[in-house]
Amino acid sequence: MPVVDALTHALSTLVHPIQLVVAWILVRLHSALTALGLDPAGGAAWSLSIVGLVVIVRLVLVPLVVVQVRGMRAMRLASPEIRRIQEKYRGKSDPASRDAARREQQELMARTGANPLAGCLPMLVQAPVLFALYSVLSGIGRQVPVGALTGDLVREADAATLLGAPLSGTLAGAFTGGAAAGGLVGVLVPAVLIVVMYAAQVLTQRLSARANLVDPTSPLARQQGTFAFVLPAVSAVVAVGFPVGVVLYWATSSLWGLGQQLVTGRLVPSGDQDVARASRPATAEAGEPTGHAAPARVGGQRPQPRRGTTRKARRG
Numbered sequence: 001m002p003v004v005d006a007l008t009h010a011l012s013t014l015v016h017p018i019q020l021v022v023a024w025i026l027v028r029l030h031s032a033l034t035a036l037g038l039d040p041a042g043g044a045a046w047s048l049s050i051v052g053l054v055v056i057v058r059l060v061l062v063p064l065v066v067v068q069v070r071g072m073r074a075m076r077l078a079s080p081e082i083r084r085i086q087e088k089y090r091g092k093s094d095p096a097s098r099d100a101a102r103r104e105q106q107e108l109m110a111r112t113g114a115n116p117l118a119g120c121l122p123m124l125v126q127a128p129v130l131f132a133l134y135s136v137l138s139g140i141g142r143q144v145p146v147g148a149l150t151g152d153l154v155r156e157a158d159a160a161t162l163l164g165a166p167l168s169g170t171l172a173g174a175f176t177g178g179a180a181a182g183g184l185v186g187v188l189v190p191a192v193l194i195v196v197m198y199a200a201q202v203l204t205q206r207l208s209a210r211a212n213l214v215d216p217t218s219p220l221a222r223q224q225g226t227f228a229f230v231l232p233a234v235s236a237v238v239a240v241g242f243p244v245g246v247v248l249y250w251a252t253s254s255l256w257g258l259g260q261q262l263v264t265g266r267l268v269p270s271g272d273q274d275v276a277r278a279s280r281p282a283t284a285e286a287g288e289p290t291g292h293a294a295p296a297r298v299g300g301q302r303p304q305p306r307r308g309t310t311r312k313a314r315r316g
Contacts, residue, residue: 011131018132020147025053026136027148046160046167050133050245054252057129058260064125069264072208078112130250137243141168165189167245193251194239200254201232207261 029049030040038045082105089101136146140157149157160167164185165174171194174186239247 015128015132015135018128019135022053022129022132023136023147023149025056026050027153029053030153041156041159043161043163043167046157046245047162047248050167050249051252053133054249054256057126058253058256061125065260065264074112078108081108081112126253130246133249134242134246137168137245141166141243162244162248163189165244167248168243170243171240171247190239190244190247193244193247194236197239197247197251197254198232198236200251200258201235202229204254204258204261205229205232207258207265 026046026049029052030045033045033048033052034040038048085101085104085108089097092098092101136149137157139146140149140154143151143154143158145151145154158166158168164183165188166186169186169190171187171190174183174190235250239250242250
C-alpha cells in the first residue's frame with residue numbers, strides 16, 4: 001500500500017542512525033561469535049547476535065528501569081491521597097471543582113515524585129530499536145546492506161536460519177511461501193516465539209499489576225487488568241508480519257522483562273506494604289501513642305508524671 005510504504009520510509013529515515021548502530025552491534029557480535037568457532041554463515045551465530053543485542057539494550061535501559069520502579073512506588077504511596085482528593089470532589093461536576101481536583105492532583109504528583117507514565121519509559125525507548133532492527137532484517141530479505149552490514153554479510157544473514165526457519169522470513173509469509181519460507185518449520189518456529197513472547201508479557205504485566213495494585217475496585221486496577229492481556233495480544237498480532245529475527249529479539253526481551261520483574265518484586269516492597277505505610281496515620285508514624293499503648297521512653301528513662309497529678313493521687 002502506498003500509504004504504508006510512505007510511512008515506513010519516513011520512519012526508516014528517522015531511525016536511520018539507530019539502524020547504523022544496530023547493524024554495527026550485530027556485525028561485532030557476529031564477528032566475536034565467529035571467532036569462538038561458530039559457522040559465520042550459520043543461523044546460530046546470527047541468532048545469538050540478536051540475543052546479544054537484547055542483552056546490550058536491556059543493560060542500557062537499567063537506569064530507566066530504576067526510574068520506572070521509583071515512579072511506580074511513588075505512585076503507590078500517593079494513591080491514598082489521590083483517593084481522598086477524588087472523594088473530596090465526588091459528585092461535583094462544575095468546572096471550578098474539576099480544575100481544583102486536577103490542580104491538587106498535579107501538586108501531589110509534583111510533591112511525591114509520582115509518575116503514572118513511568119512504567120512506559122523502557123518500552124518507549126525500546127520501540128525505536130525494535131523498528132530499527134525490523135528495518136535491518138527486512139532489508140536483509142531484500143539484499144539491502146546497512147552500514148557495517150555489507151553486501152556479503154547481508155547474503156550470509158539472508159541464508160541463516162533458526163531451527164530451519166529463515167531469520168528474514170515472517171510467519172505470514174511462511175503460510176504462502178511453502179518450502180522457500182521454511183515449510184512447516186517456518187510456521188512453527190515463529191509461532192512458538194510469538195507464544196513465548198505473549199506468555200512472558202502477560203506474566204510480566206500480571207506481576208507488575210500485583211506489585212503496584214492499589215485498590216482492586218479502582219479504575220487504575222481495572223486498566224491494569226485489561227492491559228495485561230490487550231497489549232500482549234496486540235504485540236502478538238503485529239509480530240505475525242515481523243521477520244523471525246525481530247520476533248526472536250522481542251521474545252528474548254520479553255523473557256528478560258519477566259525475569260527483571262521477578263527480581264524487582266523481591267527487592268522492592270509490595271504494593272500492599274506501601275499502601276499500608278502510606279495510609280498509616282501521621283501520629284502513628286511519628287511515634288505518638290495511640291489507644292492504650294504504653295508511653296515511649298525518652299533517652300532510656302520512663303517519663304515522669306506531672307507534679308499536680310502526683311499530689312492529687314496522694315491526697316486521694
